[in-house]
Amino acid sequence: MNHYEQKDTILHAENVSVSYGEKTIIKDINFLERDTVRPGKVQGQVIAFLGRSGRGKSTLFRVITGLNKPTTGHVLIPDSTKKPIDGKIPAKDVEEGDVGFVDQRYTLFRHKTVYQALTYAMRNSTLSKAEKNDKIMRYLVEWGLEKSKDQYPNELSGGQRQRTAILEQLLSSGHYIVMDEPFSGLDIGNILNVKTAFKLINESHDLNTIIFSTHDIELAVELADSLYVIGYPRNAEGKLETFGTILHHYDLKAMGIAWHDSFGAQHRDLAEEVKKALLAS
Amino acid sequence: MNFRSWFRPFEILKKEHNIALIVIWVVMVVGYWFVATSGEEKLFPPPEKVIAGLQALYGEGLVVHIASSLGLCLKATLISVVVSLFFAYLSPVPFMRPVAIGLSRMRYLPLTGITFYLAMMMHDARSMQVGVLVIFMSLYFITSLLGVIKDSPQEEIDHARSLKCSRWEVLWEVIVKGRFDYVIEVLRQNLAITWMMLVTVESILVAAGGLGVLIKNSDKFMNHGRIVALQLVILLVGLGIDWILNTTRKSLFRYSKI
Ligand SMILES: Nc1ncnc2c1ncn2[C@@H]1O[C@H](COP(=O)(O)OP(=O)(O)O)[C@@H](O)[C@H]1O
Ligand SMILES: [Mg+2]
Numbered sequence: 001m002n003h004y005e006q007k008d009t010i011l012h013a014e015n016v017s018v019s020y021g022e023k024t025i026i027k028d029i030n031f032l033e034r035d036t037v038r039p040g041k042v043q044g045q046v047i048a049f050l051g052r053s054g055r056g057k058s059t060l061f062r063v064i065t066g067l068n069k070p071t072t073g074h075v076l077i078p079d080s081t082k083k084p085i086d087g088k089i090p091a092k093d094v095e096e097g098d099v100g101f102v103d104q105r106y107t108l109f110r111h112k113t114v115y116q117a118l119t120y121a122m123r124n125s126t127l128s129k130a131e132k133n134d135k136i137m138r139y140l141v142e143w144g145l146e147k148s149k150d151q152y153p154n155e156l157s158g159g160q161r162q163r164t165a166i167l168e169q170l171l172s173s174g175h176y177i178v179m180d181e182p183f184s185g186l187d188i189g190n191i192l193n194v195k196t197a198f199k200l201i202n203e204s205h206d207l208n209t210i211i212f213s214t215h216d217i218e219l220a221v222e223l224a225d226s227l228y229v230i231g232y233p234r235n236a237e238g239k240l241e242t243f244g245t246i247l248h249h250y251d252l253k254a255m256g257i258a259w260h261d262s263f264g265a266q267h268r269d270l271a272e273e274v275k276k277a278l279l280a281s
Numbered sequence: 282m283n284f285r286s287w288f289r290p291f292e293i294l295k296k297e298h299n300i301a302l303i304v305i306w307v308v309m310v311v312g313y314w315f316v317a318t319s320g321e322e323k324l325f326p327p328p329e330k331v332i333a334g335l336q337a338l339y340g341e342g343l344v345v346h347i348a349s350s351l352g353l354c355l356k357a358t359l360i361s362v363v364v365s366l367f368f369a370y371l372s373p374v375p376f377m378r379p380v381a382i383g384l385s386r387m388r389y390l391p392l393t394g395i396t397f398y399l400a401m402m403m404h405d406a407r408s409m410q411v412g413v414l415v416i417f418m419s420l421y422f423i424t425s426l427l428g429v430i431k432d433s434p435q436e437e438i439d440h441a442r443s444l445k446c447s448r449w450e451v452l453w454e455v456i457v458k459g460r461f462d463y464v465i466e467v468l469r470q471n472l473a474i475t476w477m478m479l480v481t482v483e484s485i486l487v488a489a490g491g492l493g494v495l496i497k498n499s500d501k502f503m504n505h506g507r508i509v510a511l512q513l514v515i516l517l518v519g520l521g522i523d524w525i526l527n528t529t530r531k532s533l534f535r536y537s538k539i
Contacts, residue, residue, distance in 0.1 A: 097445035152536035
């Protein structure tokens with residue numbers, strides 16, 4: 001049995017909606033995620049968002065990363081610059097830069113080599129130059145990028161670009177990293193690399209939190225400890241609305257199927273259930 | 282060798298074939314020139330006359346005039362690059378945006394009006410030439426640079442923002458540093474217009490010398506060989522500048538694939 005405890009709130013969406021003019025894209029988005037603590041283990045959080053195309057996953061992610069302001073509502077994260085009050089860290093609205101973001105196209109600085117990009121990502125770090133170099137080189141080796149370290153983005157493959165983009169965000173020192181469809185367009189080896197990356201991120205700090213979207217339901221069930229289905233809700237007459245919202249939340253920790261190495265019958269059942277939910281939305 | 286491939290649309294040829302095609306065309310054009318202008322006197326001068334014209338030009342100090350034109354071009358370009366970059370780089374700042382856009386619209390102003398005011402303001406020919414060129418180059422340059430900035434993908438801007446860049450850092454990294462190769466490319470394209478305008482501007486104000494003055498003098502002589510020789514020289518110098526800029530961009534910025 002996996003023992004775990006839920007501690008402080010790490011991410012809280014409150015009544016989030018986004019509209020462009022008259023068109024509402026997402027509405028009534030509410031969720032709350034807590035820091036998960038497992039005795040004797042460093043355990044981060046992995047949150048998956050599943051939804052059919054156009055249901056507003058990317059739109060929601062742009063709000064979570066602070067790149068866009070929601071039309072209504074708030075996305076709150078703990079304010080690490082403030083002192084705890086009654087043992088609780090005060091919350092603040094997320095701002096750009098608080099949450100790392102790897103977009104669907106793995107965008108990088110076009111004029112920086114892999115090594116330069118990672119150095120730039122660490123520009124605010126207090127480490128010495130030599131320590132930074134050590135850290136970067138260690139990551140490059142670990143992530144299979146040491147041969148590409150002096151290449152520019154246009155000289156990298158999709159998988160290499162993506163790993164560089166993830167590393168940048170990791171080194172930029174936030175605990176949150178949002179990845180929009182990190183598995184799409186990757187070959188089987190690259191998918192394994194990203195899965196390993198998730199594991200590395202997860203086991204390196206308790207507060208590390210990965211939020212990702214995917215169309216691969218099995219992969220989401222396998223990797224996530226919390227899974228949201230985002231889709232069009234049905235109105236009173238049973239007709240589909242045209243804005244996205246959270247339709248289901250599966251807490252895989254509570255279900256006892258998080259952090260498993262094997263994909264068991266329970267995982268398969270959940271995947272089946274999610275599939276039905278997606279088709280109905 | 283399969284010559285049929287030379288006539289198949291979208292065919293990609295080997296490098297040697299491409300060079301061969303260029304050589305063939307040059308030989309055909311020059312050959313036509315020789316043949317068509319031989320015999321009785323024609324309006325377009327035969328090659329001998331052009332070569333004679335070139336020698337005459339050389340005697341009149343062609344090299345000095347080329348240097349003078351290049352000097353003027355360089356001076357005007359440097360000033361207008363600085364001015365244009367200043368306004369273009371500040372255009373993402375909402376307060377400065379109308380200024381940049383307004384300046385870019387000024388390119389519809391007629392050349393004569395500006396020349397007129399400059400002539401009243403400045404008294405020596407050289408600074409007036411520089412003034413006219415700078416104003417016109419800058420207006421076109423700002424227009425092109427605004428295009429480059431507008432085409433910078435939002436994803437690159439967001440990528441920088443997500444890495445804790447302040448908005449000024451975003452501007453510096455994504456637009457200024459990240460698109461410097463585009464500035465050279467824009468310069469290269471605008472220089473074609475400048476080079477043409479330079480010769481015109483020089484011929485308006487004779488005092489300072491330059492290739493434009495040589496053209497003006499040729500008109501007086503009605504010496505066709507000389508005129509054609511001069512046109513060729515101007516064309517070749519222009520192409521030379523173009524080549525230098527393109528090579529500079531490619532060798533300085535390995536990532537630059539425009
Ligand atoms: N800037 C925008 N203006 C208007 N509509 C937009 C804008 N951005 C996204 N949308 C619309 O929002 C909807 C959701 O898009 P998106 O969040 O990308 O969905 P997903 O990532 O789930 O596929 C789509 O219908 C899209 O057309
Ligand atoms: Mg999307």
